[in-house]
Amino acid sequence: MTAEHGARAALMRAADVGDIIMGRLVAQYGAQGAVEAVRARALPPEFAAKEAQQERPPDLTARLNAWHVRLSAANPEADIEAGAVSGARLIIPGSPEWPTQLDHLGPSRPLGLWVHGTADLRFSCLKSVAVVGARAATAYGAHVAAEFGVGLSESGWTVVSGGAFGVDGAVHRGALVADSPTVVVLACGVDVCYPSSHDTLFAAARKQGVVISECPPGVHPTRARFLIRNRLIAALSRGTVVVEAALRSGALNTAAHALSLHRHLGAVPGPVTSAQSAGCHRLLRDRKAICITSPEEMIDLVGVLGDDLASQSRAPAVARDKLSEPTRRVLDAVPARGGAGPASIAVAAGVGMDATISALGGLAAAGYIERTANGWRLRKQLTAYPKAPESAVLDPPPTPEHTDPTQDLPFPDDNLFGPG
Missing domain, CATH: 3.40.50.450 (Rossmann fold)
Structure with a gap:
């Protein structure tokens, strides 16, 4: 265990996680310097003066006293040994395994x-x-x-x-x-x-x-x-x-x-x-x-x-997408009810008679249209899926796997997007 590891392990017992005041103290004077200041119950004057200029000045005396009491009871050697026994290791800023993106947290960076x-x-x-x-x-x-x-x-x-x-x-x-x-x-x-x-x-x-x-x-x-x-x-x-x-x-x-x-x-x-x-x-x-x-x-x-x-x-391809442009135009010109002759369909589609007759034959073979006594009309298409029974709509929603309301932490709506 290095001196830096020991100092940070001790401070992790003394300060609450995410304590930005401790974070600023460590950033300015180092972990070992912070430990000495807490043990002496004396923060550097320039640090205290700078903290007093914060928008919401903290109660440094109360904070320092709490740190001092916790630090007196801390045993960093025992913590590191207990971690090793369980298989855990302590990494600190500067360690090869330390994720440098944590530095973006500023003073709330973990010790x-x-x-x-x-x-x-x-x-x-x-x-x-x-x-x-x-x-x-x-x-x-x-x-x-x-x-x-x-x-x-x-x-x-x-x-x-x-x-x-x-x-x-x-x-x-x-x-x-x-x-x-x-x-x-x-x-x-x-x-x-x-x-x-x-x-x-x-x-x-x-x-x-x-x-x-x-x-x-x-x-x-x-x-x-x-x-x-x-x-x-x-x-x-x-x-x-x-x-x-x-x-x-x-x-x-x-x-x-x-x-x-x-x-x-x-x-x-x-x-x-x-x-x-x-x-x-x-x-x-x-x-x-x-x-x-x-x-x-x-x-x-x-x-x-x-x-x-x-x-x-992309949307899934359907058979209609594979039709040629003239054939699609002929299909669009075929009425859904009644019927229409080839000449009428050719005029509506803007396609020549020969091309229209050829397209009608192909569309009929593919099942898109059918011949009636009044001419050609669209063939009614059956749905490819069954209608859902009414009971499925009326069934209650599925019960969540875990419904303990205490598991979701309260977070006031007006602070959802605050800076943590």
């Missing part, structure tokens, strides 16, 4: 990251997409998330998400099925399994990818840590796609962080009757996000120009 898994975090995040959404996901949301996990992974992109119920879990499973690494960003220590029923999922993620956290070992999640954690999901990735999100969903907090970091943001549309897609629809309506309907479209959004373009979707 370090605990990483547990076989993949290299920095390499895995070079081409990565964050996929987030509702914890109480519908069957539609879980299906779409799994497809994105498989599609992105098979195209060589790493999936980053939070490991929660619903969309998070589905997209991680999709990536694992594709035999690709995935990055799980926790709001607790990497040795704490939350939710507990995802122990098998996290074990598989560690074998193929990594599970990471800025929380020291043994720390349990809180509502605040979930929201603060979301900035890491957005910062690690080239772009974020929201698969499903209600108007008060923590996934929209991740979207807000992506926007503040100038990352690409996509949203998957859902049924207009689904409250779980209302947040996605708001993002699209307010032009905060790009409409995304497939993994290929997300790669097109975040990829390198010329290398990751999605193929243009």
Whole structure:
């Protein structure tokens, strides 16, 4: 353990995750200098003066006292040893595995990251997409998330998400099925399994990818840590796609962080009757996000120009598209009711008589038209699909896999697009 590792491990116990005041202190005086200042309960005068000029000056005395008490109880050597026993490693800015895109977070950049898994975090995040959404996901949301996990992974992109119920879990499973690494960003220590029923999922993620956290070992999640954690999901990735999100969903907090970091943001549309897609629809309506309907479209959004373009979707070809121009004009001139003779059809179509007679014979053979006592008319086409029974319309919507209302973090509507 280096002195820098020890100092940062100690500060990770002293300060809350995402503490921007601690972040500015470390940026200006280094981690070891910050530790000395906290132990002495004396912030550098120029630093205190600069903090006092903030728009909302913090209570530095209270903050310093809290840091001091926590730092006195911290044992960085024990934390690093506990991490090693569980298989985790501590990486810090400047480490070969450190993702440099986290530097875009400025003073809220994590002091370090605990990483547990076989993949290299920095390499895995070079081409990565964050996929987030509702914890109480519908069957539609879980299906779409799994497809994105498989599609992105098979195209060589790493999936980053939070490991929660619903969309998070589905997209991680999709990536694992594709035999690709995935990055799980926790709001607790990497040795704490939350939710507990995802122990098998996290074990598989560690074998193929990594599970990471800025929380020291043994720390349990809180509502605040979930929201603060979301900035890491957005910062690690080239772009974020929201698969499903209600108007008060923590996934929209991740979207807000992506926007503040100038990352690409996509949203998957859902049924207009689904409250779980209302947040996605708001993002699209307010032009905060790009409409995304497939993994290929997300790669097109975040990829390198010329290398990751999605193929243009075209309407499916039908037999009528293969008709020649004169034949299509003759077909358009044939009435749907009654009948018309070849001469009348030729005049209406603007096609010569010989060409009209030839086209009528071919159209009749193909089943487009039929001869009647009054001439030629369009043949009634049968639908290729059965009518849906009324019971299918009246059936209640599918029950979400997880309906615990506490799983979706509250996020006030008027702050959806604030800077985190």
